[in-house]
Amino acid sequence: MKKVGVAILGLGVVGGGTYQILTNKREFFQRTQNVDITVECVLECNRERALALGVPEEKIMTNIAEVVCNPDVSIVIEVIGGVDAAREYVLAALNVGKTVVTSNKELFCKYSHELERVAKLHNAGLYFEASCVGGVPIIRTLLDGLQANEITSMMGIINGTTNYILTKMSEEGMSYEDALAEAQKLGYAEADPTADVEGFDAAYKLSILASLAFHTKVPFSKVFREGIAGITQEMITDAQKLGYCLKLLAIGKRTDAGIEVRVHPTLVRKEHPLASVNDSFNAVYITGDSVGEVMLYGRGAGALPTGSAIVSDIIYAATHSENRYSTFKNTAEADGDVKFPSDFMSAYCLRIRVPDKTGVLSKITALFAKNDISLVEVLQSAKEGDTAGITLITHETRELAVRNAVEKINALEFAQVQSVLRVVS
Amino acid sequence: MKKVGVAILGLGVVGGGTYQILTNKREFFQRTQNVDITVECVLECNRERALALGVPEEKIMTNIAEVVCNPDVSIVIEVIGGVDAAREYVLAALNVGKTVVTSNKELFCKYSHELERVAKLHNAGLYFEASCVGGVPIIRTLLDGLQANEITSMMGIINGTTNYILTKMSEEGMSYEDALAEAQKLGYAEADPTADVEGFDAAYKLSILASLAFHTKVPFSKVFREGIAGITQEMITDAQKLGYCLKLLAIGKRTDAGIEVRVHPTLVRKEHPLASVNDSFNAVYITGDSVGEVMLYGRGAGALPTGSAIVSDIIYAATHSENRYSTFKNTAEADGDVKFPSDFMSAYCLRIRVPDKTGVLSKITALFAKNDISLVEVLQSAKEGDTAGITLITHETRELAVRNAVEKINALEFAQVQSVLRVVS
Numbered sequence: 001m002k003k004v005g006v007a008i009l010g011l012g013v014v015g016g017g018t019y020q021i022l023t024n025k026r027e028f029f030q031r032t033q034n035v036d037i038t039v040e041c042v043l044e045c046n047r048e049r050a051l052a053l054g055v056p057e058e059k060i061m062t063n064i065a066e067v068v069c070n071p072d073v074s075i076v077i078e079v080i081g082g083v084d085a086a087r088e089y090v091l092a093a094l095n096v097g098k099t100v101v102t103s104n105k106e107l108f109c110k111y112s113h114e115l116e117r118v119a120k121l122h123n124a125g126l127y128f129e130a131s132c133v134g135g136v137p138i139i140r141t142l143l144d145g146l147q148a149n150e151i152t153s154m155m156g157i158i159n160g161t162t163n164y165i166l167t168k169m170s171e172e173g174m175s176y177e178d179a180l181a182e183a184q185k186l187g188y189a190e191a192d193p194t195a196d197v198e199g200f201d202a203a204y205k206l207s208i209l210a211s212l213a214f215h216t217k218v219p220f221s222k223v224f225r226e227g228i229a230g231i232t233q234e235m236i237t238d239a240q241k242l243g244y245c246l247k248l249l250a251i252g253k254r255t256d257a258g259i260e261v262r263v264h265p266t267l268v269r270k271e272h273p274l275a276s277v278n279d280s281f282n283a284v285y286i287t288g289d290s291v292g293e294v295m296l297y298g299r300g301a302g303a304l305p306t307g308s309a310i311v312s313d314i315i316y317a318a319t320h321s322e323n324r325y326s327t328f329k330n331t332a333e334a335d336g337d338v339k340f341p342s343d344f345m346s347a348y349c350l351r352i353r354v355p356d357k358t359g360v361l362s363k364i365t366a367l368f369a370k371n372d373i374s375l376v377e378v379l380q381s382a383k384e385g386d387t388a389g390i391t392l393i394t395h396e397t398r399e400l401a402v403r404n405a406v407e408k409i410n411a412l413e414f415a416q417v418q419s420v421l422r423v424v425s
Numbered sequence: 426m427k428k429v430g431v432a433i434l435g436l437g438v439v440g441g442g443t444y445q446i447l448t449n450k451r452e453f454f455q456r457t458q459n460v461d462i463t464v465e466c467v468l469e470c471n472r473e474r475a476l477a478l479g480v481p482e483e484k485i486m487t488n489i490a491e492v493v494c495n496p497d498v499s500i501v502i503e504v505i506g507g508v509d510a511a512r513e514y515v516l517a518a519l520n521v522g523k524t525v526v527t528s529n530k531e532l533f534c535k536y537s538h539e540l541e542r543v544a545k546l547h548n549a550g551l552y553f554e555a556s557c558v559g560g561v562p563i564i565r566t567l568l569d570g571l572q573a574n575e576i577t578s579m580m581g582i583i584n585g586t587t588n589y590i591l592t593k594m595s596e597e598g599m600s601y602e603d604a605l606a607e608a609q610k611l612g613y614a615e616a617d618p619t620a621d622v623e624g625f626d627a628a629y630k631l632s633i634l635a636s637l638a639f640h641t642k643v644p645f646s647k648v649f650r651e652g653i654a655g656i657t658q659e660m661i662t663d664a665q666k667l668g669y670c671l672k673l674l675a676i677g678k679r680t681d682a683g684i685e686v687r688v689h690p691t692l693v694r695k696e697h698p699l700a701s702v703n704d705s706f707n708a709v710y711i712t713g714d715s716v717g718e719v720m721l722y723g724r725g726a727g728a729l730p731t732g733s734a735i736v737s738d739i740i741y742a743a744t745h746s747e748n749r750y751s752t753f754k755n756t757a758e759a760d761g762d763v764k765f766p767s768d769f770m771s772a773y774c775l776r777i778r779v780p781d782k783t784g785v786l787s788k789i790t791a792l793f794a795k796n797d798i799s800l801v802e803v804l805q806s807a808k809e810g811d812t813a814g815i816t817l818i819t820h821e822t823r824e825l826a827v828r829n830a831v832e833k834i835n836a837l838e839f840a841q842v843q844s845v846l847r848v849v850s
């Protein structure tokens with residue numbers, strides 16, 4: 001039986017879950033995987049926290065050098081989060097030839113090149129399944145399950161916090177503020193929710209997933225990002241009337257004209273498999289040229305689901321002799337290949353407020369025709385005083401054309417574009 | 426770059442799709458996987474078929490010995506289907522140390538022990554991702570993605586033909602016969618549809634998947650099997666009224682009392698992720714003790730989706746030095762561990778026809794109470810002459826109790842149980 005000693009850096013939520021799985025299921029892994037995994041030490045300044053989890057006193061370290069120099073440790077698990085210390089610790093481990101397993105999306109997204117280079121130099125493994133979509137084995141699927149495919153698009157609900165908020169707003173009619181407060185109360189959202197609600201978290205993950213799917217490095221800085229803080233109950237109700245629900249999607253597309261990578265609130269037709277992904281669940285919907293459509297669904301966060309991904313990486317590393325890196329191509333080449341937002345192709349949904357007068361609707365629709373935008377659907381909605389709402393859904397069109405149309409509508413003075421949302425059918 | 430020569434045994438639908446992917450994307454695999462895959466020869470008696478696919482004349486073989494003795498072939502792809510010849514050919518390949526990739530669920534389900542033994546003896550690899558759920562990487566997920574979990578249950582829609590038929594019956598009100606005829610016209614169902622509609626195909630797959638999920642060999646002969654040939658439009662309409670849809674589910678459960686493996690028509694609550702898996706799509710919904718619920722969704726059959734799984738296996742075999750077997754434990758132990766159908770635990774839906782008279786309903790419900798079966802819901806349905814229909818849904822209960830209750834109801838003479846279906850909430 002193969003013996004594997006691991007060290008856990010940080011015993012927060014994910015580190016704690018990982019420790020729990022490894023200690024509770026040691027015999028199970030011996031029996032089913034023929035591997036004996038022992039936690040040799042942990043790096044944790046909060047001694048009480050470590051003791052409460054049952055870590056023996058002598059295994060609690062506070063100095064990274066003690067951890068990476070421990071000859072009984074062959075795999076180092078980085079779950080402290082953040083970038084600076086995490087990067088330093090991961091490099092320290094790789095530099096002495098230890099394999100690293102990380103759940104740190106921000107670190108991996110920003111420094112994967114450096115980490116991979118150092119890992120290769122020292123013949124150490126580098127695994128990051130837990131960095132994206134928690135327990136759902138999406139990295140493994142992209143690297144080991146769909147290799148036969150040129151992936152043309154991926155669309156994901158890859159942030160549980162925002163999906164929870166949007167589900168509450170849609171199903172219970174809550175306001176954005178109330179839904180956020182409830183997410184915070186349940187521990188789904190941080191006190192400062194910016195990383196989730198402004199789409200940073202989803203954009204980190206999309207950068208990693210798109211890089212793997214499209215075999216080229218798609219830098220975080222090139223991911224277009226729009227959050228959900230501006231979403232109102234009215235937008236959701238309007239969407240429902242038209243047969244859509246509202247989701248924060250992370251979208252990656254490969255076209256002959258380049259790669260589109262974007263995170264934004266999106267109307268998703270109710271029949272689409274992503275539309276029924278609710279609460280804090282995540283899902284990624286992938287289209288490959290051979291396999292067609294594939295979707296993976298599950299818990300995107302949490303101590304045990306993310307711990308499941310980390311332990312899966314440990315077992316993978318222990319039972320495969322080839323070291324796993326992501327093998328992205330160089331950044332410069334990809335940079336040139338990522339589209340500008342104005343070149344995105346999508347269907348759009350526009351809500352416009354206009355005076356409740358004859359002829360106004362035809363003026364608006366004429367303006368769309370002039371900008372070469374054809375319309376799928378037009379809905380007149382509630383009157384407010386002497387104004388009326390119009391909701392329009394376009395066929396797929398270039399974002400630039402929509403921006404031009406919006407500018408011209410707003411210049412009409414009597415009309416006001418209230419929201420512009422992208423649409424997936 | 427690693428060079429890999431492959432031989433394809435059989436150029437039917439899946440063999441043809443595989444040949445197409447391998448030849449069209451040779452450069453793509455060189456670039457993205459650093460592996461050069463060439464089809465060195467094919468085994469195909471129908472020369473015309475091979476030539477039509479573009480196979481060069483000199484690569485078309487009709488003798489298995491020529492194929493397995495070809496020194497340029499390191500991986501043999503078995504896609505001829507059936508059991509006898511396929512087994513002989515696979516053993517011939519393994520016996521000379523060639524790695525085998527197969528899509529043959531019946532072969533793998535019935536002979537995995539023998540094939541694994543011979544493969545290990547000759548240090549050859551044995552891969553079978555394509556045997557279950559087409560392009561969806563379910564085997565890889567069980568073996569390489571969810572290893573951290575004790576899997577407690579899996580529920581799958583793993584036969585596209587029956588899902589297509591049930592979708593047509595549900596959405597368009599078709600009769601079973603008409604829906605089957607349409608499936609045959611579209612090539613989804615064979616002229617003799619028995620393997621699909623009687624659940625054999627799903628049972629082969631469930632035997633393989635449950636064996637992997639529960640780390641023990643679950644023999645095909647132990648899988649309880651009930652097909653969809655008896656499903657009527659009325660059953661579907663009744664289910665819809667109660668908020669369910671009807672699916673052919675393959676269910677594997679591990680409980681302290683043993684393993685349940687069963688394929689049968691099932692009422693699935695409309696909110697369940699499996700309920701929206703329609704047409705010929707497949708999905709597997711897995712519950713693990715760490716990861717919680719995970720679902721994989723995609724195309725379960727077809728030339729290119731299944732070809733995607735085969736090529737994924739080829740690339741996996743070419744880029745990993747450890748040979749992949751399923752490593753089931755021995756059959757005898759598992760046999761003892763599989764539950765008898767009468768011990769299954771499930772919720773049930775019963776349709777009973779009774780005289781339209783006062784007091785009948787209370788007699789029936791009293792009978793359930795006497796058998797320790799508690800009811801979730803009771804629905805009175807359409808009258809026919811002087812009889813009425815009652816539909817009852819039970820809480821989770823032992824199958825034996827339900828069978829007893831059914832026997833006693835039928836013994837009442839005035840009442841007649843018309844259907845018994847299992848229910849998933």
